[in-house]
Amino acid sequence: MNRFESIKEYFRQVSLGARNVHFFRAGSVPKLTKTFTSLEKKILVVAITALVVTSAFLISQSYVSVTEVVPDFGGKYVEGLVGQPRFINPTLSPANKVDQDISRIVFSGLIKFNADQQLVPDLAAEMPQISEDQKQYIIKLREDIVWHDGQQFTADDVLFTIKLIQDPQYQSPTRLNWNKVEVQKIDNFSIVIILKEPSAPFLTNLTQGILPKHIWESVEPANFALTKFNLQPVGTGPFVVTNIAKSDEGEIRSITLSSFENYKDGKPYLDEIVFKFYETYDDAIAAYHGRDIMGLGFIPFDKKNYVEKSSRINLHYLNLPQYQALFFNKSKSPVLNDKNVRYALAQSIDREEIINAIYFGKAQSSRGPIPPGYIGYNPGVEESHLYNIENAKALLSASEFIKVDGTKVLKKGDVDLEFTLTTNNFPPNVAVAELLKKQWEKIGFQINLEVLTIGELEQDKLRPREYQSLLFIENVGADPDPFPFWHSTQRQDPGLNLAIFGSREADALLEEARTNADPAYRDQRYKRFQEILVDDMPAIFVANSLFIYGINDKIQGVELNNIVNQSERFLDIDKWYLNTKRAIK
Template sequence: MNENNKIKFTQLPRVLSKLEKRIVIVLIAAAITGTAWWGYDYYIKSTQKVPKKGGVYTEGFVGQPKFVNPIIAQANTVDMDITELVYSSLIKYDANNNIVLDLAESYEISEDAKEFTIRLKKNLKWHDGEPFKADDVIYTVQSIQNQSLQSSLKSNFDKTTAEKIDDDTVKFSLKEPYSPFITNLTFGILPKHIWELIEPANIPLAELNLQPIGTGPYKFKEFQKNKIGEIKTYTLELNEDYYRDKPYIEKVNLNFYQTKEELAAALEDKKIDGLAYDSETQEIVETMEWLNKYAMKLPRYNAVFINYGNNEDLEFKKVREALQKAIDKKDLTDKTFNGKVDIVNEPILENFTGYNPELKTFEYNLSESNDILHNAGWNEVDENGYRKKEGKILEFTLSVSDFEEHVNVAKYLQEKWKEIGVKINIETFSPADIQEKIRQREYDMILFGQVTGHDPDPYPFWHSSQRQEPGLNLTSMKDEDIDKLLEQARETADKDTRAEKYKDFQEKLTDNAVAIFLYSPRYLYAISDKIKGLDEGLITKPSERFSEINKWYIKTKREKNSNFER
């Protein structure tokens, strides 16, 4: 630009009219805005939002921690939750029920399903900096097997020997073939160098149960007590030596309350970011828009188990079939649970080995139920509408726990069965008393829930050898074909073969009509919408909601998007 042009340019404001000046200003502003917008748009398109380290998550609980120790924590959900965060296991499962290698680097199963060899990840550290080795695994298993500890995990390792092959390899040897044994290896591992100094009988008394040292994503920092010795807050911090993808959330606070009302109040005041909830707190939780609500699938089903050996009228298969066809499961789940459960028609649930969506089951049909009973000779009706045969009322007793959910289901069944002329007497029991009822097998029918775990192995629940204490077969069924299928399924390590055995078993079980499968409950969990990365899927126990907490995050940043095209 020469001097004359420069002078002319500087004189523009003098020669431009007011309107022309405004137009110039607008054009300049538009150019600046457009450039800025283009730059911002390019930045957004060429980058992506990703998690970054930082933030604190606080969850509320009713209860108190007592044994943050994986081999004795099983009876307390609070203990189990903290254990999941602090300790690691050989394997774990993801939200789709797939095995995830945790402390294990790999594993091998022998063809006869009697030997399970686990190779461990190398160079792992405990929270105190000591190296993790095979000795820790062996010590933990032997502690579980120690009778003086009375670990609820002991039955998983009966007839099992754990052997150290080298510092990074252990082998489990079983006396009998059991292909689902791999699912038993989800227990947390204890550090031998700390716990071996304590006599097994004294382990429940040790301070280490509240100040644990593990290899998990978070490590113990501190806890705060009130004046009467109750723990009010328990704090965990990020384990910087964690061997898998490190968590993004730096600190986890666990706050404890005495009642559900106190817990709900803390939620309303936003003193906590998340909680598990049930029918008592559901109404409050549902009103809070800042919470994301999850209904996580559980490998549990509730059913009516028919003990026909205790009532001669139930020995008639046609009577059992009529009871099956009289239940409208969708109506039951809608009215009793607002649809927040899954309808179940078989003991092996969706996403598990052997699940059969094509299984032919009993469809709701009151007319057919009435016809079946009429044709079976129950064609007299008394003044109350109940069927009779030779002067005897068609009458059964349904035993249930006094848990509100079970009582409501029992009342629904009672009403539906009255519609086909069957009289049902409901007996309610405390959890302890209903367990005694089961031990003695003193019931006509019982409404009860069963937990299958990651592998649905039906043997403990349906093999005829399990009809007496401590077995879990709650019916009177003895079927040689079913027994054989369940035995063969345990003996093969081939998943596809086992799936076919399970499917054949379920067809025969349905034909026996000894159980009325109703619903599978879900674990209800609410968490602040500031928490991202939680995968709503399958868990086998509540503590497994933390199984992939290393993927949760609060804070984000932007980084270059490798898929961006100019």
């Protein structure tokens, strides 16, 4: 056998997996290669290299075929928010979107919405057992849940939170959700909630975040909004607040949250989440382009194009159950007390211009207090008040507002056709208010625009109801129940009836609808209620806009479609991930 036949036989035995290769025992290859020519050596090297590469390729292909890419632990996500956190406390956070976002990650409710907008258990072990008369909710709690400080979560925490919310001394914005409700402890991990009357939308109230009794029970009502626990929260959520960085002036620059090892649904994939805070949306967008952050908590429509320039951002256009509306406080303006004037305002709004100029087509015209797709939605309810400039002018003329030589503003005797439009400094509200001012002044109105921070608006205008007209966005939640926003009992703070609307018939319809779970029954009453509302015109509904959320495409596991409110974008944040690995299928 010559040496080439020997080499051939060697590779054949190797390929067959032979344990003993007889032709080349230890030391034989070096002796053989001494007799090789330079060309033969090169051929041998190529052959061996080809064998190694082929073997490696086959092994890797075999590995890939039996494994799959799965999420792995580690990594940090950084998001930019506009504003400042004040209360990382679910009983106070609804008043501030920044607080709401962080509270959603730190705290848990008895139940929660999943990605399909279905209610599922959270702190509860199962969905509540509801009595036939729909007045009793028996809730069994999970027994394996601990707070971030290691203390056991029990029924006492639930009772404490609900009773705290019900106490007016604590001034919780969610207090009205728990009126006429009694909560009792059955045992350490079971409670019963008793309603004085059935409430179709009540189930969604159980998404309320729960506070730890052992932390908060020593805090007096007078100190509730001042205590350090509002920025050093202890919750049961997937992430724990571990660091707060402040500027020399005391403003919070960033908050770091670390994954909770003992989270009830398993340790989150991300190690950390960092929220950085900015004064303006321009600052936040600049930070994104500068790679200081990986996500933008909200992107104004007029800034969308600047963000889209980045090829590494995923923009999520999310539907929210909310509307942007103009609310009239008729008692503060004789002009707005005239129904013809309110009708004229409604008929001189060019919604198409607003949607295209402000929302870049990413919105729908709003026609009433119930968003599309919800029980009671009636798209034709405002058909009689669609855009009609000539009819709007005729209505003003019928109320004896006429043009006086040398002035653009119409007058009725000594009274100018004038009022103040108040809004907060949220960019879509400011932009729409400015465009409404422009549209209305074309037909003889004088509009005085007043733009305030959300804090100023709440304290100085909303609570005392000190405004003539108000442009604001209201989120109706998962159930479209208009009661909190339009029943006459909600006209004063902390009620949400911003139009100070009152009608006995409307009140009766709302009361009947919320005490009956039959969708057809509720639908009929909601539609009649909207007819009454449009006839009186205490408010004008402008638009239903989308919520734009931008996040770097390195972050995976983000599945978003429709959400109840903007903080619900974090509903599955424990499943978001940056790192991956291969695992056996």
